[in-house]
Amino acid sequence: MTKSNTSVVASLRKLISEGRYPPGERIAELHVAEHLGVSRTPVRLAFRTLEQEGLLQRAGKRGYQVREFTETDVLCALEVRGVLEGLAARRLAEQGLTEDVRTCLAKCIEDGHELLAKGYLEREDVTRWSEINETFHVTIVESTGSLVIADAIGRNNHLPFASADSIIIDTEALDREYRKLYFAQLQHQTVFQALCHGESARAEMLMREHAYIGMRYGELLNLDPNGASAT
Amino acid sequence: MTKSNTSVVASLRKLISEGRYPPGERIAELHVAEHLGVSRTPVRLAFRTLEQEGLLQRAGKRGYQVREFTETDVLCALEVRGVLEGLAARRLAEQGLTEDVRTCLAKCIEDGHELLAKGYLEREDVTRWSEINETFHVTIVESTGSLVIADAIGRNNHLPFASADSIIIDTEALDREYRKLYFAQLQHQTVFQALCHGESARAEMLMREHAYIGMRYGELLNLDPNGASAT
DNA sequence: AAGCTTAACTTTGGATCCAATAACGACAAA
């Protein structure tokens, strides 16, 4: 059969998220290799990748085990993602917006509001939101010269989606977190919208209003540390 | 010789950051293997790890190349780190503080102010700051039940330190970014200090004052999206 | 019967071998 290595990683990730290899369980190279019909070598490579992604962890000195995620872990991962996207959004805003970005954002905002009109996010809505999000993400990546932030987002992306299916999780809490993430993103887009129409003053006001993530980060140099401590 | 795999990763990372394998250059398994006196297998494993870390990237379909970082990439990575630490700090603050955390933070703040008293951060100061930071980081990790954020920070940690040495970078800009990061951290610690003394009102005031990262993130559900757009 | 020692088996890590393929170069034809 001879699958390519990337597909081994994908297959293994899928197996784990499906619960075929339950969290906390030790995972043997040979077993996976036979299961996927490949040699041990690509499996070992896949293990390294999955370890870096955080889906696997070393079991003492001996092999790997599927990492256990608590509910807060998953929610944390979503929060990390939200914060990083906020950072990306801020940098994008600082750089200025090209025409492509504007049209893309307009579409995202439109779709977003439509999705938001529904009271409760169904599972398929989350998927759809994920697609919108993906577009938004790609736009940011392509506009931002630097790939570093995009990488950071990408690195943290697998976690919630891979593990949310495999663990018992309070769907209501998950939904709530998704909504938070979504609202945060909508706020970013709102700021962009203001920027698109050249209303920079209003954009800045919105940023302050939203305690825009990292907004004052660039101003930190002007702060007196002792003053900050004493104020 | 038979080095362990983790040491191969470390050695390779060191070689790259020393510029032995210049950015953008293609890097061959065999060459590295001979250079380190090991077989190709551990090198291949190391390549996967380094790829996930973002230090290597695929060169087309064929092999890897050392990733090139621009100055903004490195600064971006530091900014990512700052944002993530801000998030970690917020969660820690929400959870409440144990006695260990309090003493550790007190020490960090003391050392921090001392370091800050110097006008300009020397290279060795950056290292020292890095150590203080490490303590702070470990404390956060041990206190926070969830390892996810710590992972996220860890994943993005290699980049700036590994590449800052290997590329030509405006040291003044780097220093500026370090200072920003440091000030941001000091702000977090200031908030903690207030929390330590039970001055929750003042802590909250400081959070608002600093546009504390993610502070209002938990309040987003109360916002009317249309209202946010219209306000 | 309980605990310790030892031996067999399991499993990982490293090295080597083989196959596939992309890069490189040489040679020939236009």
Place this chain on the structure above:
DNA sequence: TTTGTCGTTATTGGATCCAAAGTTAAGCTT
């Protein structure tokens, strides 16, 4: 002289082999 094609070479990916380390279990001793 230039370009296209074919053949060689270099390099990666997968499979297999071997060694080392650990785990388990059985047997022996006290």
